[in-house]
Structures are given as C-alpha cells and as structure tokens.
Amino acid sequence: MKGKTKWAGKVLAVFLAFVVAAGCICTGCGSGGSAESSSSSGSSKGTILGSGSKELKILSGSENKELEPILEDYANKNHIRIEMTYQGSLDIMRDLEAETFAYDAVWPASSIWLDAGDEKLHRVKHAESISINPVVFGIKKSLAEKLGFVGKEVSVSDILNAITSGQLKFCMTSATQSNSGASAYLGFIHALLGDPDVIRSDDLKSEDLKKNLTELLSGINRSSGSSEWLMDMFVKSDYDAMVNYECLMIAANKELEKAGKEPLYVVYPYDGLCIADSPLAYVDQGDKDKEKLFTDLQDYLLTSDVQNEIQKTGRRTAYTGINEENKAIFKTDWGLQPDRVLSPFKMPDTDVLMDCLNMYQSELRKPSLTVYCLDYSGSMAGKGNKQLVAAMEQLLIQKKARENYLQASDSDVTILIPFDEKVMDTYTAVGNGQDLENLYLDVRNTDPTGGTDMYAAIEEGLQLLKGYDLTKYTTAVIVMTDGMAMDNYEEFADIYQSEGGDIPVFSIMYGDADSSQLDQLASLTNARVFDGRDDLTSAFRKVRGYN
Amino acid sequence: MKTKLLGLIIVVAVIAGAVGYKTYMDRSASTEMTGYVGGEKIGFLEDEDVQNTLQKKYHLTLDYSKAGSLDMVAADKDGKDYLWPSSQTALELYKSTVGKPVKSDVIFNTPIVIYTRKAVADALEKEGCVSSSGGVYSIDLKKLIQLVEDGTSWSSIGLTQLYGNITVSSTDPTKSNSGNMFAGLLANTLAGGVATESSIDQYLPEIKEIFEKSGYMESSSADIFSDFLKMGMGARPLVVGYENQLLEFTVENADIWKQVKDDVVMLYPIPTVWSSHVFIAMDDQASAAIDALMDKDIQKLAWEKHGFRTGVSGSSTDVSAFDGVGLAQTVNQVGQMPNYATMEKILHYLSK
Numbered sequence: 001m002k003g004k005t006k007w008a009g010k011v012l013a014v015f016l017a018f019v020v021a022a023g024c025i026c027t028g029c030g031s032g033g034s035a036e037s038s039s040s041s042g043s044s045k046g047t048i049l050g051s052g053s054k055e056l057k058i059l060s061g062s063e064n065k066e067l068e069p070i071l072e073d074y075a076n077k078n079h080i081r082i083e084m085t086y087q088g089s090l091d092i093m094r095d096l097e098a099e100t101f102a103y104d105a106v107w108p109a110s111s112i113w114l115d116a117g118d119e120k121l122h123r124v125k126h127a128e129s130i131s132i133n134p135v136v137f138g139i140k141k142s143l144a145e146k147l148g149f150v151g152k153e154v155s156v157s158d159i160l161n162a163i164t165s166g167q168l169k170f171c172m173t174s175a176t177q178s179n180s181g182a183s184a185y186l187g188f189i190h191a192l193l194g195d196p197d198v199i200r201s202d203d204l205k206s207e208d209l210k211k212n213l214t215e216l217l218s219g220i221n222r223s224s225g226s227s228e229w230l231m232d233m234f235v236k237s238d239y240d241a242m243v244n245y246e247c248l249m250i251a252a253n254k255e256l257e258k259a260g261k262e263p264l265y266v267v268y269p270y271d272g273l274c275i276a277d278s279p280l281a282y283v284d285q286g287d288k289d290k291e292k293l294f295t296d297l298q299d300y301l302l303t304s305d306v307q308n309e310i311q312k313t314g315r316r317t318a319y320t321g322i323n324e325e326n327k328a329i330f331k332t333d334w335g336l337q338p339d340r341v342l343s344p345f346k347m348p349d350t351d352v353l354m355d356c357l358n359m360y361q362s363e364l365r366k367p368s369l370t371v372y373c374l375d376y377s378g379s380m381a382g383k384g385n386k387q388l389v390a391a392m393e394q395l396l397i398q399k400k401a402r403e404n405y406l407q408a409s410d411s412d413v414t415i416l417i418p419f420d421e422k423v424m425d426t427y428t429a430v431g432n433g434q435d436l437e438n439l440y441l442d443v444r445n446t447d448p449t450g451g452t453d454m455y456a457a458i459e460e461g462l463q464l465l466k467g468y469d470l471t472k473y474t475t476a477v478i479v480m481t482d483g484m485a486m487d488n489y490e491e492f493a494d495i496y497q498s499e500g501g502d503i504p505v506f507s508i509m510y511g512d513a514d515s516s517q518l519d520q521l522a523s524l525t526n527a528r529v530f531d532g533r534d535d536l537t538s539a540f541r542k543v544r545g546y547n
Numbered sequence: 548m549k550t551k552l553l554g555l556i557i558v559v560a561v562i563a564g565a566v567g568y569k570t571y572m573d574r575s576a577s578t579e580m581t582g583y584v585g586g587e588k589i590g591f592l593e594d595e596d597v598q599n600t601l602q603k604k605y606h607l608t609l610d611y612s613k614a615g616s617l618d619m620v621a622a623d624k625d626g627k628d629y630l631w632p633s634s635q636t637a638l639e640l641y642k643s644t645v646g647k648p649v650k651s652d653v654i655f656n657t658p659i660v661i662y663t664r665k666a667v668a669d670a671l672e673k674e675g676c677v678s679s680s681g682g683v684y685s686i687d688l689k690k691l692i693q694l695v696e697d698g699t700s701w702s703s704i705g706l707t708q709l710y711g712n713i714t715v716s717s718t719d720p721t722k723s724n725s726g727n728m729f730a731g732l733l734a735n736t737l738a739g740g741v742a743t744e745s746s747i748d749q750y751l752p753e754i755k756e757i758f759e760k761s762g763y764m765e766s767s768s769a770d771i772f773s774d775f776l777k778m779g780m781g782a783r784p785l786v787v788g789y790e791n792q793l794l795e796f797t798v799e800n801a802d803i804w805k806q807v808k809d810d811v812v813m814l815y816p817i818p819t820v821w822s823s824h825v826f827i828a829m830d831d832q833a834s835a836a837i838d839a840l841m842d843k844d845i846q847k848l849a850w851e852k853h854g855f856r857t858g859v860s861g862s863s864t865d866v867s868a869f870d871g872v873g874l875a876q877t878v879n880q881v882g883q884m885p886n887y888a889t890m891e892k893i894l895h896y897l898s899k
Binding site for chain 2: 111112115119122123124125127128129132197198199200270271273275277284304318319320321341342343344345346347348349350353
C-alpha cells in the first residue's frame with residue numbers, strides 16, 4: 001500500500017511534464033518548444049515568479065499564463081515566490097480528488113471542475129472568480145466572411161456544418177483534459193441533439209449522436225491539453241479555426257498580426273456559449289501562513305486597479321462589464337462584442353456531465369496505434385528491466401490499466417518490439433482482450449542480454465505502421481530504454497525524413513538512463529523524452545491519445 | 548538608594564511577570580474549534596469584528612470548512628466540533644442519522660428570495676408574474692412555475708438577448724440548503740399550502756422536472772450568488788438565494804454596490820420560507836459557542852453587517868441601513884417548510 005501512495009504522489013510531477021509536452025506533439029513547433037524539462041523528482045516543475053522565501057504553489061489552467069507579469073510584479077513587491085504549474089482544468093479536477101495534493105491553490109478555468117474535484121475532500125476555500133471568459137470560435141476572417149458568419153448570429157450547427165463539409169480545418173483542446181475543449185464538446189452534443197432545454201442522460205444513448213460525434217471529432221485536432229498551448233499551436237500551424245477563450249483569441253490575433261498573418265474573426269455561438277469564471281481557490285491543508293499568503297494575493301488580484309489590468313489582457317471582469325478605457329482591446333473588427341450579454345446554454349447536471357466525458361473516453365476517442373520498442377540489452381539487466389516490466393504490466397493488464405483510466409478500447413492496436421542489438425521479435429494485439437494481456441507474458445519472460453540498437457527497432461516499428469490507415473488512429477512509437485545505444489542516429493534520421501517523418505517517437509528512460517541520444521531523437525520527431533522512473537500513467541495517457 | 552532601585556526593579560519585574568502570565572493565561576484559555584459551515588455564513592465568520600468579539604468576550608475561535616447543509620451531515624465529522632447548516636431540515640437529518648446533538652439552537656434567520664436583473668423583473672412584471680410596491684418586489688411563484696413548465700422562452704417575453712427558456716437557477720437541492728428549501732417552496736406552492744407526506748406524491752414529477760430543466764446545479768449558495776452578480780444577466784437571469792446575501796454584499800462591497808444597485812433586483816417569493824441557521828454542537832465546547840453566538844453584540848453584527856434577521860422571526864427590523872436594496876420591513880406570507888419526512892421523500896425522488 002505504501003508503494004502505491006508513493007507512486008500516486010509522483011503522478012503530478014511527470015503528469016505535468018507530459019501534458020506540457022503535449023502542446024508540442026502535433027504542432028511542428030520544433031525541438032525545444034516552450035515546454036519545461038520533464039525530468040523531475042517528487043515535486044513538479046512550474047514557472048517561478050519572484051524570489052522570496054515564502055512560496056505559494058498554484059496549479060492553474062494554462063490560459064492564466066498571460067497573467068504572469070501581474071503575478072510576478074506582486075511576488076517581487078511582496079518578496080514571495082509564486083510557482084505556477086499549468087495543466088488542463090479537468091486534469092486539475094482529477095488531481096484535486098487525490099488525498100495527496102502538492103499545491104497550495106488551484107486556478108482552473110471553471111468552477112464546475114473545482115466543485116467536482118472537491119466533492120469528497122472539502123479542502124477548497126476562498127474560491128473567487130478572477131476573470132470571466134466566454135468560450136468562442138475564432139475563424140480566419142476571410143473564411144468567416146465566405147461562410148457568411150460575419151455580422152450575423154451564428155449557431156453551433158452552422159459551424160459544425162462547415163467542419164463536416166471540409167470547409168473548416170478546426171482544432172480545440174482535449175475534451176477530457178481542458179475546460180475549453182470540454183465546453184466545445186458539450187456544445188456539439190447540445191447542437192447535435194437539436195438544442196434541447198438541457199442535455200439529459202437518456203439523450204446520450206442515441207446511436208445517431210455517437211455516430212455524428214465520432215465523425216465530427218475525427219476531423220478535429222484535439223491534441224492540446226490546455227488552452228494556451230492550443231493558441232500557441234494554432235499560431236504556428238495552418239488551421240482555419242479554433243475554439244478557445246475570448247481572451248486567447250485576442251492574444252492569438254495580436255501574434256498573428258505581428259507575424260503578418262490573417263487574424264481570426266470571433267463568433268459567439270448563440271446556442272452553445274459557455275462562460276469560464278476562472279476561480280482562484282485555496283486548498284486548505286492546515287497551513288495558516290500559506291492561507292494568509294493566498295488571501296493577500298487574491299485580495300490584490302481583486303482590487304479594482306488590478307482587475308483593470310486584467311481587463312487589458314482581453315479578459316472580462318466581474319460586475320460591471322468592460323471599462324470604457326479597455327473597450328478598444330475588444331476589437332469589433334475581429335468580431336469581438338464587448339457589450340454582448342453573455343447568455344450561455346445550460347450545462348447538464350454533474351452526473352450527465354461525467355457521462356458525456358466517459359462516453360468520449362470509451363467510445364469516441366480515436367483508437368490508438370502504438371508501437372512499444374522495449375530495450376532488452378544487457379545494460380538494462382536488473383533495475384532497468386524490472387521497471388520496464390512493471391510499467392508494461394500497468395498498461396497491458398486491463399484491470400490495472402483501468403485504475404488509471406489507461407484501459408484500451410476494442411479498436412486500439414498495440415505492437416511490441418523487444419530489441420537488443422537486433423529486433424528480437426514483434427508482437428501485435430488488437431483490442432483489449434486476452435491477446436493484449438498475453439503480451440505481458442512475453443514482456444516478463446524475455447531476458448535482457450547483448451548490445452543495443454534501438455534505431456533498428458524503431459525502423460521496424462515504422463515499417464509495421466505502414467500496414468495501417470494512419471488517419472484512423474492516434475499513432476506513436478514509444479522507446480523504453482536506458483538510452484545507451486549504438487549511435488546510428490544519422491542513418492536513422494535520413495530514413496525517417498525520407499519517409500515523410502511525422503510519427504512522433506517518444507522515449508521513456510529507465511535504469512541508469514542517459515538522455516543525450518534520446519533528446520536528439522525527440523527533437524527529430526517532434527516528440528519528448530520522459531523519465532520512466534517517475535510515474536508513467538500520464539505519459540501513456542498522453543501518447544495514446546486519451547484526449 | 549541602591550535598595551530603592553532594587554525594590555523598583557523587583558516591582559517592575561513582578562508586574563511584567565503578572566502581565567505576561569495573564570497574557571499567557573488568556574491565550575491558553577482560548578478555545579479553538581472547527582466544524583462545517585454553509586457557504587453563506589463565511590462572510591460572518593471571517594468578519595474581524597465578529598472574530599474579535601468572540602475572542603474577547605468568550606475566548607473563542609471558530610475555524611471552519613465549507614460544506615453544503617445536507618452534505619455536512621453525511622460528511623466525515625472526525626475532529627469537527629460543530630455543524631452549522633442553514634435549515635432545520637439538516638438538524639432533523641442529523642437527528643435521524645447521527646443522533647441527538649449535544650445542543651442545538653437557531654442563531655438567526657433569513658428568508659429565501661429570488662435574485663434577478665431589472666430588465667428581467669420588468670419583463671416578468673409585464674407577464675403579471677412580478678409586482679412591486681414601495682420599491683419592494685415580489686414574485687408569484689405559482690405563475691413563475693407555469694412559465695417554466697410551459698417552456699416559455701426568454702425571447703418570447705421580450706428578452707431576445709437571453710438564450711433558451713425561462714428557468715430558475717438554484718443550488719443542488721440534494722446537497723445545499725437554499726436549493727433544498729426551494730424544493731420545499733415549490734412543493735408548498737404546488738400543493739397550495741404546506742406540503743405533507745401524503746399530499747406530496749402527485750407533485751414529485753413536476754418538482755423534478757423544474758430542477759432538471761435548470762441543468763447543472765452548484766453545491767454552494769454563496770457560489771451561485773456570487774456568479775449571479777459577477778457573470779451578468781445572461782448567465783443566471785433568476786437565482787434562488789437568501790435575503791442576507793445581498794444585504795451582506797452591500798456592506799462588504801459598497802463601491803461595487805453603488806455601480807450595480809440599479810440593475811439588481813431582489814424578489815420576495817409569495818409564498819416564501821425562512822432559512823434558520825441552526826448551530827449543531829457535537830461536543831461540550833461547541834455548545835458553549837451557542838451562547839457566544841447569541842450574544843447581543845454578535846447578533847447586532849449579524850444583522851447590520853451580514854443581513855441575518857435576528858431575534859423573533861419576522862420582528863420589525865431597522866431596514867434603513869441598507870441602501871437601494873428593496874428590503875421588506877417585515878417578510879410576509881412566510882410558510883412552514885414541509886416536515887422532514889416530506890422533504891426526505893422529495894429529496895429521495897430528486898436523487899433518483
């Protein structure tokens with residue numbers, strides 16, 4: 001039991017690193033990206049603001065990243081340190097549900113996830129909305145004009161029609177990780193059900209609904225785990241439209257204009273609007289000094305001067321709408337409507353909400369197609385091999401996998417390639433039945449000996465993937481290794497690039513790991529290196545497209 | 548000379564010692580206790596005047612965790628000294644699931660009201676659902692229920708800026724007190740008098756439908772009220788709350804109140820019910836807290852700064868302290884909540 005708690009305690013650290021990395025996976029945003037280092041021991045790595053000895057750790061939705069200058073200013077003036085760690089609001093909810101919580105405060109996008117996460121433990125105190133942000137659609141202006149969306153009221157169905165007819169290349173955040181993605185997903189369900197009073201449990205049983213959703217979602221990029229990362233990805237890619245907060249549309253447009261690109265036209269769907277109330281709340285773990293530190297910061301953020309500063313970042317604030325002096329920031333040219341009465345559709349009740357999310361996870365997500373290259377070279381003998389086998393057990397034995405929401409769907413494809421100085425064998429299992437579980441026996445019963453050529457295994461994996469229609473899957477290669485391989489990188493890089501190279505090759509390090517070669521590989525394939533000696537759950541979630 | 552000085556030093560030392568000892572004794576005599584509190588009383592408990600009075604007169608510090616009135620009865624009460632829900636129903640639930648409390652008493656009362664915006668109040672007034680007299684607004688619940696049940700859209704009563712149909716937002720009746728009391732109020736309204744265990748059955752589907760139509764329900768009365776004020780008319784056109792919430796807000800946020808007071812309207816439902824803030828002491832030290840909370844200075848603070856009506860329910864109160872609220876001198880047409888058995892039946896049906 002003790003081991004398990006420790007395991008759980010480490011979840012956060014690596015989880016964050018993985019989620020941060022996720023923003024980079026599909027973007028082609030290059031090797032370094034903006035992600036933080038993923039190696040970590042125990043506590044998470046966030047952005048440190050200020051340098052005082054008293055510290056406040058805040059777990060926040062990434063949309064608050066833009067408020068860092070305000071927080072930093074406060075931290076400097078008051079000689080404290082604020083550590084901001086970012087992840088999606090639904091991931092924040094899941095972390096709040098755990099006994100061990102490594103932060104002093106949370107700042108998800110919406111109270112819904114705060115309430116749901118705190119339902120059992122009742123640790124959350126002093127929740128106050130810091131800003132108010134509608135979730136809106138941003139569409140390249142010329143396209144919005146072409147679609148007839150400019151200067152008129154647009155419904156969610158209008159937008160869905162444009163997506164399904166192929167007129168809109170669209171992206172949103174993960175519906176099970178991030179509030180903006182979840183909001184959009186619920187808005188889609190609401191529209192596909194024909195705008196009922198409210199979504200009810202029975203509505204979700206409709207096969208038509210599932211079919212339509214699957215079709216719709218298959219054409220949408222949902223790889224970003226939180227909203228600011230989606231904005232970053234959007235600015236660097238060639239999508240036509242995204243769902244995001246009004247404030248991030250403004251931020252995106254500033255960047256797009258700077259880069260000489262076309263700005264987005266913002267559409268407020270009249271039948272599918274959600275409002276994020278951005279609650280900042282204290283998580284009471286009995287430390288009175290921290291609590292004071294927290295309430296002082298919160299009071300500061302709620303002073304009218306700072307609220308005005310926050311408005312200048314494109315966020316609405318409470319009570320009286322947007323101040324006259326800030327209205328120009330909400331450019332009507334970009335479709336923004338600073339005076340609009342924000343009238344959202346009704347969120348379904350918590351049970352139905354959770355049903356919607358479970359449906360997404362178990363029935364709607366794209367199946368994953370994953371190649372695991374498993375290092376059985378001599379240097380892995382002992383500790384490294386033990387860690388690798390334990391990790392694969394978490395993944396392959398479905399009862400264990402379910403504990404961490406890692407279970408396979410019946411269309412997932414799992415390929416294992418054990419290797420030493422050559423490919424030792426290949427194993428494939430489709431679905432989530434006995435075939436998959438039997439792979440674990442192969443993992444356990446193979447002994448590490450010999451040299452290491454991971455590139456041979458990866459090449460073999462890429463060959464095998466050619467046999468699949470990759471548009472139907474979230475595809476990835478994961479190398480589980482200590483990284484001490486023969487250096488055939490140059491040769492591999494040539495082959496990878498000549499074959500169009502868009503499959504990410506992630507590495508998970510074990511034993512006495514050396515990351516230098518793996519970093520090179522990650523950089524080449526727009527992937528990441530993770531430290532498998534910490535918790536793996538989130539890595540697996542991320543890589544297999546549980547979004 | 549020297550002896551005199553020495554004498555003086557001794558005297559000073561003795562005094563210092565005595566003062567130090569007294570300070571030490573004061574501190575050690577201070578009782579700290581913790582419990583669960585409905586969110587709507589947090590402003591009161593965080594009030595420094597309240598805290599100082601409790602500390603000075605009674606050497607008492609009340610720490611708390613926020614929980615819904617009914618949730619707290621079911622929650623893990625390990626290490627907690629008291630529960631302070633907002634209704635007698637929670638006390639009844641406590642008695643039936645936990646047992647007789649060490650002591651319990653109603654500390655103060657506030658009626659259930661419905662908050663809205665001027666434009667909405669005006670539109671509903673045209674529908675004959677809302678009326679006003681001397682700046683005090685009331686809402687005919689029976690007519691409101693009809694509008695909700697008919698699926699009347701906001702736009703059809705002239706509010707084209709609002710999406711969807713008329714519904715009333717309340718907290719989750721199975722988790723939080725204001726929602727729970729609203730369920731009781733709906734039951735009474737539909738039954739045309741205090742709903743009883745035998746009369747309630749036929750109205751249960753209607754009550755459930757009214758709640759279901761409103762979708763997601765928050766679990767805290769404080770959060771829903773704060774959302775109402777902060778997020779504007781569109782997010783929550785009609786919200787169930789306590790009278791004291793707005794009164795407290797006007798005191799704590801005088802500047803903001805000045806800016807929004809012309810737009811915020813408090814509707815007294817006809818009929819309405821009292822929310823009684825009953826303190827449930829689970830140990831002896833907590834039962835001493837009841838006396839402290841009934842202190843007249845504390846009770847005065849409770850009304851003047853937090854809007855809780857104290858003393859005998861409905862007794863005349865000085866309403867002039869609150870500016871621009873549309874505050875009723877006395878609250879009329881207050882019905883009894885349905886009894887516990889009836890409420891249990893309603894809650895059971897709603898959680899199905």
